[in-house]
Amino acid sequence: MSTTIEALADNGAAVASGDHAFTYVVGWPDVSADDAAAIKAFWRAEGALNDEAAMDQRVKQVVMHARTRDGEVAGVCTAVPVTPPRLGQPMYYWRTFVGARWRASPLVMSLLKRSCVLLEEYARAHDYPCIGVLLELENERFRERGRMATWFNPRFVYVGRSDRGLDLRVLYFKGARLKQAPAQA
Secondary structure (H helix, E strand, C coil): CCEEECCCCCCCCCEEECCEEEEEEECCCCCCHHHHHHHHHHHHHHCCCCCHHHHHHHHCCEEEEEECCCCCEEEEEEEEEECCCCCCCCEEEEEEEECHHHCCCCHHHHHHHHHHHHHHHHHHHCCCCCCEEEEECCCHHHHHHCCCCECCCCCCEEEEECCCCCEEEEEECCCCCCCCCCCCC
């Protein structure tokens, strides 16, 4: 069952963007049937996903989504546990999709910050099934504005390039420990 929250990482206030304030609905680890239907409709309308099987799989990965004051879905972020060979450690691979109307707003960063807090709390409560969040930067605006080796809020560190040639960044959870010995170089 999902829970509506107005803030996790932003001091209790809804995030305002121009005339839009967003409400954040937590779907981790199980999204409600009503929220799943709204998210699928959003993906279809925005041309993000159209294949029903792909949407069924992705909706199981929803961490949270943002809704406008009118209840319209504005953005969705997902996470899936992966163990990238380069890191050799279990991480949550994080993705987001924001509707075209809100792409110039701070919504993507707000979803990232809030979902990282949520994923870390979940990991801590479940003996760290994953030790952090892996972010592959597809968004050119993020790539160009975030050229620092380490971001500070949230604290992502540059770890190289993905197989697709995109910047990879990792946020390690406080208190997490390596799950297995890293491979020898």
